[in-house]
Amino acid sequence: MNSLTETEREALRERYRSERDKRLRPDGNEQYVQPKGRFADLLEDPYVEAVPREPVREEVTVALIGGGFAGLVTGARLKQAGISDVRIIDKAGDVGGVWYWNRYPGAMCDTAAMVYLPLLEETGTVPSMKYVKAPEIFAHARRIATTFGLYENALLSTGITSVTWNDDASRWIICTDRGDELRARFIAMGTGPLHRPKLPGIPGIDTFAGHTFHTARWDYDYTGGGPDGAPMEGLADKRVGIVGTGATAIQCIPHLAKTASELFVFQRTPSSIDVRNNQALEPDWYASLETGWQKKWLENFATLQTGGFADEDLVKDGWTDIAQRIRDRVLEVMASGARPGPDTVQRAYEESDDEKMNEIRSRVDEIVRDPAAAEALKPWYRQLCKRPCFSDEYLQAYNQPGAHLVDTDGRGVERIDETGVWAAEQHYDLDCLIFASGFEVGTEHSRRAGFEVVGRHGRTLTEHWSEGMLSMHGIHVHGFPNLFILGVAQGANLISNIPHNFVHAATAISAIVKHAEAEGSEQVEVTSDAEGAWVDLLDNGVGSFLANPDCTPGYYNNEGGPIGRRERLNGSGYPNGPVAYFDYLERWRSSGDFAGLAFRS
Numbered sequence: 001m002n003s004l005t006e007t008e009r010e011a012l013r014e015r016y017r018s019e020r021d022k023r024l025r026p027d028g029n030e031q032y033v034q035p036k037g038r039f040a041d042l043l044e045d046p047y048v049e050a051v052p053r054e055p056v057r058e059e060v061t062v063a064l065i066g067g068g069f070a071g072l073v074t075g076a077r078l079k080q081a082g083i084s085d086v087r088i089i090d091k092a093g094d095v096g097g098v099w100y101w102n103r104y105p106g107a108m109c110d111t112a113a114m115v116y117l118p119l120l121e122e123t124g125t126v127p128s129m130k131y132v133k134a135p136e137i138f139a140h141a142r143r144i145a146t147t148f149g150l151y152e153n154a155l156l157s158t159g160i161t162s163v164t165w166n167d168d169a170s171r172w173i174i175c176t177d178r179g180d181e182l183r184a185r186f187i188a189m190g191t192g193p194l195h196r197p198k199l200p201g202i203p204g205i206d207t208f209a210g211h212t213f214h215t216a217r218w219d220y221d222y223t224g225g226g227p228d229g230a231p232m233e234g235l236a237d238k239r240v241g242i243v244g245t246g247a248t249a250i251q252c253i254p255h256l257a258k259t260a261s262e263l264f265v266f267q268r269t270p271s272s273i274d275v276r277n278n279q280a281l282e283p284d285w286y287a288s289l290e291t292g293w294q295k296k297w298l299e300n301f302a303t304l305q306t307g308g309f310a311d312e313d314l315v316k317d318g319w320t321d322i323a324q325r326i327r328d329r330v331l332e333v334m335a336s337g338a339r340p341g342p343d344t345v346q347r348a349y350e351e352s353d354d355e356k357m358n359e360i361r362s363r364v365d366e367i368v369r370d371p372a373a374a375e376a377l378k379p380w381y382r383q384l385c386k387r388p389c390f391s392d393e394y395l396q397a398y399n400q401p402g403a404h405l406v407d408t409d410g411r412g413v414e415r416i417d418e419t420g421v422w423a424a425e426q427h428y429d430l431d432c433l434i435f436a437s438g439f440e441v442g443t444e445h446s447r448r449a450g451f452e453v454v455g456r457h458g459r460t461l462t463e464h465w466s467e468g469m470l471s472m473h474g475i476h477v478h479g480f481p482n483l484f485i486l487g488v489a490q491g492a493n494l495i496s497n498i499p500h501n502f503v504h505a506a507t508a509i510s511a512i513v514k515h516a517e518a519e520g521s522e523q524v525e526v527t528s529d530a531e532g533a534w535v536d537l538l539d540n541g542v543g544s545f546l547a548n549p550d551c552t553p554g555y556y557n558n559e560g561g562p563i564g565r566r567e568r569l570n571g572s573g574y575p576n577g578p579v580a581y582f583d584y585l586e587r588w589r590s591s592g593d594f595a596g597l598a599f600r601s
């Protein structure tokens with residue numbers, strides 16, 4: 001293990017600080033705008049035309065709001081628990097959530113399929129590769145819906161307009177843009193943390209006369225090709241620009257570089273690009289796994305990825321790599337006879353991170369032939385300040401003759417006009433401008449979900465959360481009986497494997513619904529005291545590394561803006577980490593007491 005000298009370390013920190021300072025903006029999250037005007041169709045479904053139908057006015061035991069993995073896994077667990085009367089509602093034309101909407105070329109999951117794809121054993125599925133492409137993930141979502149009968153009664157192409165609690169009837173009233181009025185005993189809301197596309201508020205964005213779209217609604221009619229990676233022949237004679245170099249852009253840029261006549265990548269902050277090393281999964285090896293293997297793999301990945309100890313690393317990838325390095329350093333200290341304290345772990349973390357990021361920067365030099373482009377593609381921040389990326393094609397794309405990196409030294413695109421883009425004090429004429437500018441994070445729940453939730457006494461969820469999220473377990477909210485939130489915040493907050501969070505939440509929710517049914521309880525609600533105690537527990541925890549003020553701005557740290565109590569609560573997780581949370585929730589559920597919840601007849 002190579003460690004930097006103190007002088008080298010301080011020089012590196014100084015470089016990190018100065019690169020961060022270049023990117024701090026007074027407008028923070030406000031720099032982004034909602035899709036309006038010519039971009040309004042960004043919120044529409046281009047894939048499926050809604051089939052006319054009569055409005056539905058029925059009662060259901062559990063309404064699942066959102067047909068992504070959150071809703072699907074919860075639906076599956078409810079069915080397994082014998083609660084058959086469930087109904088998915090989603091504005092998309094099919095289930096799949098982000099894997100329904102995001103069909104850009106190269107879209108795939110950065111988390112290994114063996115742990116990312118939920119319910120593999122239950123659905124008898126064998127992933128094709130270690131990391132699978134978006135169409136295979138979408139197909140898996142559909143398989144879950146088919147296996148567990150979740151297409152039955154599903155209301156797809158149906159946008160919710162309001163969700164209101166009726167206390168006298170102890171029912172949620174769900175109204176939709178198809179004229180439906182459903183009464184639901186329970187609601188599970190899996191509306192997704194990264195779901196509503198956002199655009200940068202660049203002056204002149206409305207004036208561009210060429211073709212333009214966001215990656216979340218890739219326009220294959222214009223580009224040619226398809227989500228399976230077929231070449232985009234429509235771009236062969238086009239000058240294409242793309243704004244953004246986050247996890248999405250990293251995946252689609254290699255495809256654009258291969259097919260566009262000229263490609264201009266407008267970069268504000270480079271991503272860290274670690275090795276992907278994708279491999280086919282051998283069916284024979286897969287068949288040799290023992291029943292119950294996925295639970296073991298999930299636990300192993302979550303443990304190692306969050307700094308825990310395990311005898312072997314089953315997934316073995318970039319997510320677990322840094323944690324293994326930290327662990328090895330701590331073990332080294334222990335081997336010398338010293339007792340590791342928080343300082344040892346902190347030091348091990350910093351050294352491992354410096355080592356990792358130096359490797360990532362060296363890799364850029366090894367791959368990118370143009371030295372100026374290579375220099376500009378090096379990320380100067382700690383690895384988890386921004387979403388880590390993994391690719392064996394992205395950096396290589398800059399060796400293609402028509403692919404140009406336009407580095408803006410942290411300033412971003414300055415202006416857009418009728419004919420193209422102004423960046424780094426130059427004008428770039430473009431036929432097509434693609435926005436890989438991400439999704440809303442940290443804005444009000446109603447804005448991201450597209451509807452408001454009105455609880456007891458007419459109080460909205462937006463009001464209840466105006467000073468930050470309040471919940472117990474990230475699932476139950478006081479004043480909102482019979483409603484379950486399916487997210488990551490205030491629960492495990494395991495961001496490297498989002499569906500894993502849902503697997504545990506869904507198991508707990510199905511147990512609660514079953515218990516309420518058995519007891520004849522009309523209302524289930526977290527008490528105000530229990531919600532307050534949970535929030536205090538989280539707020540007094542060690543705090544998130546992501547709130548680190550030294551980090552370069554991004555959606556992980558409120559775009560570099562102040563991190564007050566509101567931001568802390570919105571991004572908090574169980575203080576002892578995801579594995580401890582899963583263990584806690586399992587004990588809480590299986591005790592049968594459901595402490596903190598009031599069941600009322």
Ligand code: NDP
Nearest residue numbers: 108109110200244245246247248268269387412413437438
């Ligand atoms: P991001 O929010 O991560 O990236 C937005 C990009 O737009 C950033 O590079 C940002 O730069 C850039 N940008 C914004 N404004 C400007 C401007 N004015 N000029 C130039 N550049 C600008 O969105 P993504 O869609 O890439 O990813 C969002 C998330 O989706 C990921 O973090 C990940 O969680 C998820 N995802 C998951 C995948 C998976 O494997 N499961 C695959 C793809 C995405 P800057 O960095 O400077 O802010």
